Amino acid sequence: MKNLTKIFLALLLGVTLSQAAAFSKDAKFHSTTAHITAEKPLTTGSNVVVVELKKAGKVISDAKVSLKAFMPAMPGMPAMVSKVNAKNLGNGKYEAKLNLAMGGTWQLHIFIAPKEGKKSRIKTTLNF
Numbered sequence: 001m002k003n004l005t006k007i008f009l010a011l012l013l014g015v016t017l018s019q020a021a022a023f024s025k026d027a028k029f030h031s032t033t034a035h036i037t038a039e040k041p042l043t044t045g046s047n048v049v050v051v052e053l054k055k056a057g058k059v060i061s062d063a064k065v066s067l068k069a070f071m072p073a074m075p076g077m078p079a080m081v082s083k084v085n086a087k088n089l090g091n092g093k094y095e096a097k098l099n100l101a102m103g104g105t106w107q108l109h110i111f112i113a114p115k116e117g118k119k120s121r122i123k124t125t126l127n128f
């Protein structure tokens with residue numbers, strides 16, 4: 001019975017953790033990694049995303065970070081872009097509110113300007 005309780009608690013915790021982020025995606029460029037999450041599933045309009053940045057496994061704190069989501073023009077639709085400066089939440093986490101005007105595949109560029117060292121850019125996509 002004791003083991004059963006443990007299994008139950010583990011399952012409960014697993015469910016809780018998986019509900020914490022409705023959206024999650026990893027991207028990288030060389031040794032710089034981005035763990036992108038959103039508490040709500042991506043949707044048309046405003047989306048709050050948090051990007052956790054690391055270089056060689058070490059959190060990147062105190063960087064200037066901006067995000068650019070864009071969709072090239074398609075038949076009947078002009079090019080769309082949402083470019084925002086991210087807010088530093090500390091501990092390598094940066095929050096940005098992206099306006100994704102329509103569903104589909106968005107190109108996402110994450111621009112990272114650390115206090116010291118080279119700037120870098122991570123490219124990925126967002127789909128919904």
Ligand SMILES: [Cu+2]
Pocket residue numbers: 071074077102104
């Ligand atoms: Cu489009």
